Amino acid sequence: MDPLQLLAEWPVAAALRRSELLYPTVNAAHILSIGMLVGAIFTLDLRVIGAFGRAPLAVLGPPLVQMAAVGVGLALVTGFLLFSVRPSAYATNPAFLIKLGLIAAGLLNVLLLRLGEGWRRALAGGPVTALVRMAAIASMLIWVSAVLAGRWIAFLD
Numbered sequence: 504m505d506p507l508q509l510l511a512e513w514p515v516a517a518a519l520r521r522s523e524l525l526y527p528t529v530n531a532a533h534i535l536s537i538g539m540l541v542g543a544i545f546t547l548d549l550r551v552i553g554a555f556g557r558a559p560l561a562v563l564g565p566p567l568v569q570m571a572a573v574g575v576g577l578a579l580v581t582g583f584l585l586f587s588v589r590p591s592a593y594a595t596n597p598a599f600l601i602k603l604g605l606i607a608a609g610l611l612n613v614l615l616l617r618l619g620e621g622w623r624r625a626l627a628g629g630p631v632t633a634l635v636r637m638a639a640i641a642s643m644l645i646w647v648s649a650v651l652a653g654r655w656i657a658f659l660d
């Protein structure tokens with residue numbers, strides 16, 4: 504049986520389609536979680552490229568990384584619930600597919616940054632290397648593009 508069809512018949516997906524309150528609540532939660540994610544990431548990336556210079560990265564970094572992690576986790580869960588309502592339609596929606604690619608690129612960028620020595624040194628109060636700054640600029644461009652692609656989904660429906 505088609506896995507997308509199976510997902511569409513999932514009782515939670517059926518409840519989201521039936522209830523007038525549940526879908527808007529999950530959609531609002533998706534937007535809130537994106538706000539947490541983008542708000543934390545932008546503040547951190549701007550600090551990395553030199554803004555908010557009086558706030559040490561060693562102090563600002565850890566809580567913002569945690570907020571971004573919670574935001575992305577909640578966005579993935581609420582996004583999956585929204586997806587489950589009409590999986591076959593979304594799976595062929597170019598904006599949705601572009602968004603998934605951008606989310607993967609954004610998460611890969613974070614992973615590569617965190618595995619690198621440069622980020623650890625910057626968090627410990629050392630100099631911020633050009634590579635770390637480039638990763639921060641790439642991060643802002645990727646997540647803004649993911650938000651634009653997310654909003655675009657409904658216009659290609």
Ligand code: HEM
Nearest residue numbers: 537575578579582583585586593606649650653654656657
């Ligand atoms: C983690 C990063 C994510 C970002 C930045 C993001 C961004 C967005 C944005 C901006 C919207 C439009 C919200 C609105 O105006 O109502 C949206 C809607 C949506 N997102 Fe996400 N999203 C993310 C993750 C996901 C994931 C992982 C999925 C699915 C697996 C997903 C599925 C959806 C669906 C189905 C909609 C509703 C589209 C519609 O019919 O309007 N999202 N997303």
